[in-house]
Amino acid sequence: MSASYAYLGPEGTFTEVALRTLPEAATRELVPYVSVQSALDAVRGGQAEAAFVPIENSVEGGITTTLDELVAGQPLMIYREVLLSITFALLVRPGTKLSDIKTVSAHPAAQPQVRNWLKAHLPDVVWESAASNADAARLVQDGRYDAAFAGEFAAARYGLVALETGIHDAENAQTRFVLVGRPARPAAPSGADKTSVVIWQRDDHPGGLRDLLGEFATRGINLMLLQSRPTGAGIGNYCFCIDAEGHISDRRMAEALMGLKRICLQVRYLGSYPRAGLEPHQAGTPYPGTSDEEFTAAADWVARCQDGRF
Amino acid sequence: MSASYAYLGPEGTFTEVALRTLPEAATRELVPYVSVQSALDAVRGGQAEAAFVPIENSVEGGITTTLDELVAGQPLMIYREVLLSITFALLVRPGTKLSDIKTVSAHPAAQPQVRNWLKAHLPDVVWESAASNADAARLVQDGRYDAAFAGEFAAARYGLVALETGIHDAENAQTRFVLVGRPARPAAPSGADKTSVVIWQRDDHPGGLRDLLGEFATRGINLMLLQSRPTGAGIGNYCFCIDAEGHISDRRMAEALMGLKRICLQVRYLGSYPRAGLEPHQAGTPYPGTSDEEFTAAADWVARCQDGRF
Amino acid sequence: MSASYAYLGPEGTFTEVALRTLPEAATRELVPYVSVQSALDAVRGGQAEAAFVPIENSVEGGITTTLDELVAGQPLMIYREVLLSITFALLVRPGTKLSDIKTVSAHPAAQPQVRNWLKAHLPDVVWESAASNADAARLVQDGRYDAAFAGEFAAARYGLVALETGIHDAENAQTRFVLVGRPARPAAPSGADKTSVVIWQRDDHPGGLRDLLGEFATRGINLMLLQSRPTGAGIGNYCFCIDAEGHISDRRMAEALMGLKRICLQVRYLGSYPRAGLEPHQAGTPYPGTSDEEFTAAADWVARCQDGRF
């Protein structure tokens, strides 16, 4: 297995910056790929040890390309997640002043985040879409456009300077990235973990989905994401990508997953991994009756009853 | 441990007849006791191997004396149950004709079952309560009363004859009896079993009891009895005696009991034993997702996920 | 309709004392009856305006005779409840000392409450059961027994004195009584009310009872009593007597009852009435989303949606 990490390229984007926040990234070769699909294929094919791709952002929701890749095909597993706040810098060639800017470029996904800023500060500017924010910066360097919206970190790479930083229309704009590899034993629980699964309903009847969610609820497990994705079997046929609080080695989570496995048509386990941005001591205590100690005590009690010793 | 069975006496009652339907009764000394409490105390104290007592009847519901004894004190366990249809014979001394009968006697509990028959056939008779139906028969033998309502089986014992048999106002009148012993390993599942427990709620809030019952419901387990009994902690404080379909060695039942143990203040296991009047092949198949095979497969799958092999 | 109240006699018992705590009792003729059934029949037949009978006590649980009368036959309705703490006085003829007492009498139901006291103070006394505590007091007056356990209030009536008062083995021993009449509009809500119903399940399947209780739970309604009673259709066939917090004029209660009516085989409404021992200001606030205001606002919103005005 190659000791490289594939990531959604090109270089100089938020994805790369997020990836570099992982300590293990420092010891791997980081290889940009042109698409989420190609990065994950590199993992499946053994060309890369893992792939780092966006999976959710606070403006668009779940990144469907990534979810659909995880839902289907050869199983993959999530090992890490990274949360990155997305704010833009306005990058220009040294010497350019705000009043000089007639054209501005960025990836279309940046637009919702800079629209208000543009209206206030550059109402008459012409917007030109680019293939990525990094590419927009390159085109500014080449003199094709006057300014680019990109991460501040891209300035140095393209010999540009930031006229303004921290541009963001939406407060709390964040993107969540995951490091995905081939299935292996999940990391030991950190104390503040999440577990990802995909479930397919066995049949469709009133209460069907409620009962599936009940497998988590009755064991005191909070849900952090519920994203439906089409199964390909025609309109109205969905599976559900679910992120739930906790680790598969927690007794409550193991029993909940068993419950899903029993009543779902299919369950795909996508991994248990530390929650980004949360220290173990912030994770809160389990709901009454759902701690590992209580599960163990209950199992012991049933064993004693089965044995007539009580 | 003494190889005797205590039972609620006196001799010649429905309880004794029910007890004698158990094959194992043929090899034990059967000892009548004057009360449910004294019979169970004989078990607790080691004077008897087991006690045979009524626990439910179709007219009165749960027999509270028996339930309260099982709920409190030193733990006991149910090993067998017997269902007996309750119909009465009108017993008289040989030679007595219906028109000769001026007085009739029985235990007060018999009254609801013979009231209509009396109204139709002996409207002017005087009713005299007796301590038991067997005692009523004895008093007829002694010449004190003209007739007694008792089980037909009591006739021979007291030198009486049955003028009429099969008397019962309510259709389907049945009493359920249980054989109770000290805790030991329950019998292996017969294929058509029930499990008895007592549960105490941790606290009282909307949905509290619903959630406890949910531990059975979400695992496809049917309830056969739910009887509240006061805890003694003041009005409105109840525990619940529950009979549920299945055996503690069923995976679904073991997990349901674990769930109760985790969320209840207290759970008392009262045993798993064959359902009276039901052959194993009549027990029906488990609900989808709740068979032992499905539980085992789900546990295997979770173990493989925990191990990264899937 | 007669302006009399029937009650479970004889005179001088706890039932009469409890009845006299109701202000309206002062303006009625109070007529003792020999049984719960006869008292309720007097109401059904129009001989009495209402009947006052025990329905639950903290030692025995639900009084099955009363519950079975309310469950079946011509519908009746509960209008009031009274909670009475049950403590006994030891009544003797004037001049009798503790050391003079060789025989003591009371109704058998008193025994669990005085057993420990007797063991400590009169270990060698002979117990003689009486038909009622009042009757025991009369027999002491007549010189037949030396002492009677009865309510302290019975002393004056029978020319006795209390050697000891406040005797009670179980703390919090209470009996709950209800005033039962023919169906009529329930009293307006007091602010701290309860509602009583009887429900029969439509069929029997895992989760059946849980779902019925869910009609209360999902609307934030707490249950105060759940008592199963046999339907008479054979062993294992039960209906459930339920006391729930709130008044039928509360929107949440009305909707919960509607829900039961829709999914049950049968529902019998037994009335909404003030909770004994609770001032309105102690009743607590409704759970979020279940107040009358929230129900009304939600109904208004749906009406506006149905009308296209939102």
Place this chain on the structure above:
Amino acid sequence: MSASYAYLGPEGTFTEVALRTLPEAATRELVPYVSVQSALDAVRGGQAEAAFVPIENSVEGGITTTLDELVAGQPLMIYREVLLSITFALLVRPGTKLSDIKTVSAHPAAQPQVRNWLKAHLPDVVWESAASNADAARLVQDGRYDAAFAGEFAAARYGLVALETGIHDAENAQTRFVLVGRPARPAAPSGADKTSVVIWQRDDHPGGLRDLLGEFATRGINLMLLQSRPTGAGIGNYCFCIDAEGHISDRRMAEALMGLKRICLQVRYLGSYPRAGLEPHQAGTPYPGTSDEEFTAAADWVARCQDGRF
């Protein structure tokens, strides 16, 4: 209000074809718009009576642009839906043979549906993305490309012919379109309707979402779509777009919506409208206890109880 329908243009696309299947479209001016947002803005601003836009397809799932427009801003309402099977024709200029084709064009969304066909029949062709399938056809007409994938209906408009029709990699590929207008009274129930709402959870706790779905489940209402969309309040904050079987004038649906309104932070009603592709007689009967008749009977019963007439 203008009697025109806005739709997602350009002309000659599947959207226009779907729109023309609505009888009412024949009497309106149909105006193409460049985006879903602009089409819906035309409705909000009063320039169009309604807008016709795609909302879900069987490959991509919910169309997030459309959902996000319905979720936020000035309320809109769905009045109709249309299901269109998506199969492609290969359009060429008259005289072009399969072997002549070196370049092929279409909207990128067409690619997943024709990829396998291309691999089998035109493995060496060069793919050129177009702004829409209709635009691709125009570019073939202009001689810029050799062939276009588009709906067969586009051939005539651009003077092209279909070399092949019915091309579709995925079976059952369908797109669902909706006709959206300003809020008004929904159409009367057709007998086979659906209701769309958006819900925001009040707070986040185990079972929160399960309980919201329970408002539908306990009233026997089936869900047809559950799509989470970010609220904009940061990662992990979602609202849910829900399609449920039935009409807001159904008693069960009205009560379910009331329930949601009471326990959700916010509910947005998006309309009740006939289900595409389903005749009323195919809609199935309501679950036991959930028909309008049963709701009405239950409401009547509660009213009688409140009034003391039962």
